[in-house]
Amino acid sequence: MEMPIADARIMARKAAIVRRLSAALPGEAVIDDPAELRAYECDALTAYACPPLAVVLPRSTAEVAAVMRICHEEGVPVVPRGAGTSLAGGSLPTADSVVIGVARLTEVLEIDYANRFIRVQAGRTNLAVTGAVEAEGWFYAPDPSSQLACAIAGNIGMNSGGAHCLKYGVTTNNLLGVTMVLVDGTVVEIGGPNPDAAGYDLLGVVCGSEGQLGVVTEATLRILPKPEGARPILMGFASNEVAGACVADIIREGLLPVAIEFMDRPCIETCEAFAKAGYPEVEALLIVEVEGSEAEIAEQMAKIRAIAERHDPDALRESGSEEESALIWKGRKAAFGAMGQIADYICLDGTIPVSELPFVLRRIGELAEDYGLRVANVFHAGDGNLHPLILFDANKPGDLQKAEALGADILRLCVEAGGCLTGEHGVGVEKRDLMTVQFTPADLEAQMRVKDVFDPHWLLNPAKVFPLEASAGRRGAAA
Amino acid sequence: MSVAGAASSVAAQEAAQATTGGYRPESEEELAGIIRAAGREGRPLRVIGGGTRDIGHPVTGTPLRMGALSGIRLHEPGALTLVVGAGTPLAEVEAALAAEGQRLPFEPWDGRALHGTGGTPTIGGVVAVNASGPRRVAVGACRDSLIGLRFVDGTGEVVRSGGRVMKNVTGLDLVRLLCGSHGTLGVLTEVAFKVLPAPATTVTLAFDGLTEAQALAAMTLALGTPCEVTGAAHVPKGIGDGPVTLLRIEGFASQVEYRAERLSAALANWGTPRLVEGEGDWPAIRDVRPFAGREGDVWRFSVKPSDGPALAASLRRIAPGAEVIHDWGGGLVWALVPEHTYGREALRGMAGHATLVRASPAVKARMGVFHPQPAPLARIEAGLRARFDPGGVLNPGRMGGRADMGKAV
Numbered sequence: 026m027e028m029p030i031a032d033a034r035i036m037a038r039k040a041a042i043v044r045r046l047s048a049a050l051p052g053e054a055v056i057d058d059p060a061e062l063r064a065y066e067c068d069a070l071t072a073y074a075c076p077p078l079a080v081v082l083p084r085s086t087a088e089v090a091a092v093m094r095i096c097h098e099e100g101v102p103v104v105p106r107g108a109g110t111s112l113a114g115g116s117l118p119t120a121d122s123v124v125i126g127v128a129r130l131t132e133v134l135e136i137d138y139a140n141r142f143i144r145v146q147a148g149r150t151n152l153a154v155t156g157a158v159e160a161e162g163w164f165y166a167p168d169p170s171s172q173l174a175c176a177i178a179g180n181i182g183m184n185s186g187g188a189h190c191l192k193y194g195v196t197t198n199n200l201l202g203v204t205m206v207l208v209d210g211t212v213v214e215i216g217g218p219n220p221d222a223a224g225y226d227l228l229g230v231v232c233g234s235e236g237q238l239g240v241v242t243e244a245t246l247r248i249l250p251k252p253e254g255a256r257p258i259l260m261g262f263a264s265n266e267v268a269g270a271c272v273a274d275i276i277r278e279g280l281l282p283v284a285i286e287f288m289d290r291p292c293i294e295t296c297e298a299f300a301k302a303g304y305p306e307v308e309a310l311l312i313v314e315v316e317g318s319e320a321e322i323a324e325q326m327a328k329i330r331a332i333a334e335r336h337d338p339d340a341l342r343e344s345g346s347e348e349e350s351a352l353i354w355k356g357r358k359a360a361f362g363a364m365g366q367i368a369d370y371i372c373l374d375g376t377i378p379v380s381e382l383p384f385v386l387r388r389i390g391e392l393a394e395d396y397g398l399r400v401a402n403v404f405h406a407g408d409g410n411l412h413p414l415i416l417f418d419a420n421k422p423g424d425l426q427k428a429e430a431l432g433a434d435i436l437r438l439c440v441e442a443g444g445c446l447t448g449e450h451g452v453g454v455e456k457r458d459l460m461t462v463q464f465t466p467a468d469l470e471a472q473m474r475v476k477d478v479f480d481p482h483w484l485l486n487p488a489k490v491f492p493l494e495a496s497a498g499r500r501g502a503a504a
Numbered sequence: 505m506s507v508a509g510a511a512s513s514v515a516a517q518e519a520a521q522a523t524t525g526g527y528r529p530e531s532e533e534e535l536a537g538i539i540r541a542a543g544r545e546g547r548p549l550r551v552i553g554g555g556t557r558d559i560g561h562p563v564t565g566t567p568l569r570m571g572a573l574s575g576i577r578l579h580e581p582g583a584l585t586l587v588v589g590a591g592t593p594l595a596e597v598e599a600a601l602a603a604e605g606q607r608l609p610f611e612p613w614d615g616r617a618l619h620g621t622g623g624t625p626t627i628g629g630v631v632a633v634n635a636s637g638p639r640r641v642a643v644g645a646c647r648d649s650l651i652g653l654r655f656v657d658g659t660g661e662v663v664r665s666g667g668r669v670m671k672n673v674t675g676l677d678l679v680r681l682l683c684g685s686h687g688t689l690g691v692l693t694e695v696a697f698k699v700l701p702a703p704a705t706t707v708t709l710a711f712d713g714l715t716e717a718q719a720l721a722a723m724t725l726a727l728g729t730p731c732e733v734t735g736a737a738h739v740p741k742g743i744g745d746g747p748v749t750l751l752r753i754e755g756f757a758s759q760v761e762y763r764a765e766r767l768s769a770a771l772a773n774w775g776t777p778r779l780v781e782g783e784g785d786w787p788a789i790r791d792v793r794p795f796a797g798r799e800g801d802v803w804r805f806s807v808k809p810s811d812g813p814a815l816a817a818s819l820r821r822i823a824p825g826a827e828v829i830h831d832w833g834g835g836l837v838w839a840l841v842p843e844h845t846y847g848r849e850a851l852r853g854m855a856g857h858a859t860l861v862r863a864s865p866a867v868k869a870r871m872g873v874f875h876p877q878p879a880p881l882a883r884i885e886a887g888l889r890a891r892f893d894p895g896g897v898l899n900p901g902r903m904g905g906r907a908d909m910g911k912a913v
Contacts, residue, residue: 139724140808184673195671197680198648211880218808220640220835223857223875224903225689225885226647229680233673250730273582279605279701279756317730321759376669379583409583410671448671456674463674467661471892472676478887490675 026073026454028488029500031120035101036078042099043079046123049091054129056080065106065124069171070114070455072425077104077118082126086204086212086242089125093240094210096123102487103208105236107179108150110171112372113453115182115235119487125240127178133157134243142201142218144245147178151185154246163248166193169449170361181241183451184233191407192283192316193249195449197232204243205231208480217245230475235451236486238479252316255283257353258326260333261307261340265289266383268309271336272406273379275313278332280325285407286312286357289386292401292414293356299363302356305340311406312357360403361414368399368416371428375439376409376448385442389413389435396431410448411439437462452490460492469495526550526567532654532662532693538568539691540660543895551687551899553591553629556622557615560686560873560902562865570628573693576600578668584699585651585668590628590692597627601699609700610646611637611786617796618862628692634684637790638735638752641727641832647683649697655682655690658893663690670698681888687899689892703754707764708735708784709777711749716740716813716830719749722774723833724809726751729770731763735786736833740816743785743794750785751777789831795840801863802840803847807856809834818850846871874904 035042043057056062057079067074078101083089096103106116106126118124127148135144136158143165145154151172154165168187169175175185181203186195193199202216215231216222231238262268272285288296288310297304304310315325326343333341344350364370377385386402393400393415403412413435417428436446436456440463446456460469473491476483483500493500527549529535542549548565570591578587581604588597594612601607612635614625629635631653636645643649652666665678682690711722719738726733735752742748751771753763768777788794795802807815812834819826823845829838841847844867848858857875860868877885892898 137810138728139810141727184677186671190671194644194648195673197677198644207880213878213880215881217855219806219856220832221634221645221806223806223859224877224881225888226634226680226684227881227884229647229677229683232680233677237676250728252730276584276701277582277604279704281701317759318762320762321755324756324758376671378580378585378669380580405671408671409669443667444669445667445672445674447674448669449673451673452675460675465662465664468664469675471657471661471663471665471678474891475676475678475681475888478884478891 026458027493028075028119028454029493035099035121038099039078042095042101042123045095045099046079046081046092049095050081050083050088054082054084054088056082065109065118065126068106068109068111068114068116070112070117070453073114073117073454075118075120077122077124078120080124080126082129084129086206089206089240089242090210090212092123092125093206093208096484097209100482100484102484103240104486105178105182105240107148107176107182108174110175111179111183111451111453112374113447113451113455115179115451115453115489117454122487127176127242130242137218138163140218141248142245143248144243145177147181147241147244148176151175151177151180158248159251162251164251165246165248166199167196177244177246178241181232181244182235183449186408186410186449188284188286188405190405191285192281197229199247200228200232200244201247202245203228203231203241205239205241207239208482208485233451235453235490237476237490238485253318254322255314255316256322256326256344257312257314257350258329258344259304259340259342259353260311260313260338261305262309262311262336262338263307265309265386267336268311269379269382271311271333274332274335275329276407278328280315280328282313282315282407284312284314285405287404287406288357288360289402291399292360292403295363295367295401296356296360299366300356300359302352304356307339312353357403364401364414364416369419370417371415371432373411373413373415373432373435374447374450375411375436375444377411377439377442377444379406379409381442381444382406385411385438388438392431392434392438396427398428398431409444433459454489457488457490458492460490461495466495473499526569528569528572530572532573532656535573535691535693536656536660536662539656539658539897542566542897543658543660546895548897548900551691553626553632554593554623556619556625557629557633557635558619558621559615559633559859559861561868561904563899563902565900568691570626570691577694579604581606585670585696586699587652587668587694587696588627590626590631590695592627594625594627594630602702605702606699607702608697609639609643609649611639611790612646613637613790613792618792618802620797627695631683631692631695632685632687638737638786638831641736641835642732642734643700647680649699650679650683650695651698652696653679653682653692654694655692657690658895658898666696668696686902688889688902689898691898703756705757705760706752706754706782707760708780708786709751709753709764709767709771710780711771711774711777712745713747714738714749714774715747716816718774719747719830720810720813720834722749722771723751725770726767727833729767731767733767737789738830739789739794741794741827743788750789752786789829792829792838794829795827795838798840800840800842801845801847801867802838802861804859804861805837805839805851805856807835807837807851807854811854811856812837815850815854819847822847822850843867848875872904
């Protein structure tokens with residue numbers, strides 16, 4: 026993967042730039058020591074790393090604005106960073122950039138149950154948002170797997186989802202407003218506690234923009250009353266096709282489970298070996314979870330069981346207790362850890378029309394065989410978000426490159442099947458050069474025009490989202 | 505002439521033109537050619553779906569009718585997805601979904617009653633104005649169900665954003681940017697939605713005689729329970745009789761029965777509700793029918809729900825006789841006020857915004873239809889317009905940019 030050549034003129038001015046930043050941000054808020062900068066050289070996509078010029082850790086919107094003003098005046102690129110959990114390299118620095126980390130912006134600013142929102146600083150973790158309201162019986166719905174660590178800022182940057190978005194939607198559906206610092210240091214408020222913002226839906230554009238348009242420092246988020254209860258059922262089937270048909274039937278019946286998770290045989294076996302969740306030996310496994318009162322759950326479960334019976338399930342296990350529920354989820358939640366035990370892996374994040382699942386899985390199997398690699402599949406079947414895990418050996422020369430090539434082929438397959446390159450991880454640097462598979466030059470041009478408006482000199486989060494070739498003219502002109 | 509009359513006569517004129525003269529492209533390519541030619545010749549276009557929603561400033565331009573780009577392109581009931589030509593009648597979309605026991609989640613409102621228009625609402629028009637009804641309080645707006653679209657921008661380029669899958673963060677989100685942009689950034693040719701199952705049973709709890717403050721408290725309490733209330737509205741003048749507060753529950757029969765009981769118990773302080781089965785008064789609230797055919801200007805406010813009663817009081821101070829309807833648990837306030845009332849004034853000191861949805865062109869020109877934006881956001885919006893429609897041919901002036909009394913607020 027190629028990154029633009031760092032601007033030597035900026036790097037030569039490092040000392041002066043750091044002095045200005047330190048003057049604006051008192052008290053250990055600027056990091057420029059090369060050893061300390063190493064901690065910020067990458068995010069969760071560890072295959073690529075590059076220490077930045079400096080890192081700042083502001084404590085307020087005003088401090089972020091001060092940093093942005095300085096960087097704007099100095100012509101220095103800025104890389105916004107949430108908790109650094111991006112799997113797509115969304116906060117990979119360049120050597121001439123200043124990283125703005127939101128790690129110290131973690132406060133709850135306002136909780137308003139009557140109006141059903143919470144306002145937080147953007148560095149607060151996803152789980153800590155729910156943590157602030159759960160004692161009163163409320164929660165924040167989007168629940169990415171990394172929710173213990175990931176920051177709301179990154180959730181907004183990548184429009185994060187989670188296992189429950191079939192019912193509750195993704196970040197953009199739960200975001201009411203942001204405080205954002207524009208590239209020149211101007212602070213804007215978009216949206217707020219009222220249902221929608223005036224004018225164009227700029228909030229919608231900012232959400233999922235991967236730090237291309239500004240730095241979000243505060244967010245107003247919708248909170249929801251917690252459901253009375255939830256219960257999963259585990260179902261095993263003889264083939265991926267049958268499991269896929271069962272999912273379609275559940276949805277056609279008018280049921281709206283909060284989660285429908287799918288695992289294929291390689292995934293089931295690895296998870297079972299690791300987590301001992303008691304998963305049956307089947308070709309395909311579904312975990313379906315429903316919510317509501319005891320009676321509501323019972324009625325939905327009866328319907329789901331009846332549908333499953335029509336597909337001759339090899340296993341059917343409804344949870345009868347908290348412990349059994351935990352056990353059913355244990356294997357699924359251990360999937361990534363389990364894979365990590367047996368091999369290195371790349372986690373992909375394509376989305377496909379649910380109806381294409383059997384075809385796509387069959388084709389992934391064929392591709393994997395061609396490459397001589399193993400692939401295990403976890404799938405949010407309700408919303409079409411597929412996470413193939415490509416297993417490889419990092420110590421074997423050429424294996425990473427082979428795995429990456431297979432990953433690119435699988436994502437191309439997702440697009441061909443009517444889906445997209447990324448459902449919830451974002452494009453970052455990882456899928457940047459595949460964007461032309463999904464988009465025409467005119468599509469990309471339209472997106473880049475939006476960036477031109479917010480960031481005329483292309484200083485924000487360089488070399489992400491857009492193929493370098495497509496953005497070359499703009500970046501060149503800006504330099 | 506009354507304001508409602510003036511507004512509807514303009515609309516009637518537009519409706520008449522809607523069937524004669526102008527362009528009616530049969531394909532995306534043809535549309536692109538029309539827009540390129542218009543750009544070359546500096547000739548503005550007025551984009552018309554069904555011509556039923558007279559929202560925004562009047563546009564002078566050659567009519568561009570979208571009715572021929574019609575038809576359902578894909579409906580996968582098992583995947584809850586629908587892809588449809590932008591010119592497709594809304595009724596056709598709703599019928600196709602209903603045949604599979606599904607629906608558009610956001611309950612789009614129909615502008616014909618309020619605006620006194622004829623014609624056939626199209627799905628593209630719904631998206632262009634982000635038309636969302638009472639169920640928005642539970643499932644979000646049109647923009648929340650929209651998962652993809654195709655459009656032709658002001659330079660004649662065909663652009664696609666999003667797709668047919670409900671989880672998609674590939675590239676910048678132009679889907680939401682275009683939704684609610686009133687045809688000023690591009691002309692929609694195709695739209696894709698996440699749809700939802702239609703529930704087996706609908707029950708509305710109706711409380712009579714509550715004050716606005718009581719109604720707000722009841723709605724707030726209901727929306728704070730896990731009963732998944734899908735409509736929460738208060739009509740102080742009632743629909744027929746006196747003040748009425750409505751809370752809607754949808755689901756399968758036993759679920760609705762359980763939730764109705766639970767909610768009634770939780771709301772016992774406000775009396776025993778009447779239970780109304782079926783759609784009840786929701787279509788009337790959705791389409792703002794209490795204000796249809798009546799003299800006066802109509803404003804739409806988006807506020808923090810708890811500010812609803814204060815906003816209503818403030819409106820009545822400015823304009824005695826002002827009537828309101830509270831929807832979305834209080835977050836949406838429709839107001840009918842005497843002609844020339846600067847309704848936006850009532851928002852002073854509150855978070856939110858006001859849109860002048862129905863008024864004569866002269867009043868619209870004086871007051872501004874859309875809420876004035878702070879300078880940095882206004883610059884961004886102007887920048888987007890300049891880049892998506894550099895020649896200014898797509899519905900120029902529809903969203904303002906004229907004299908606006910709001911600058912004083």
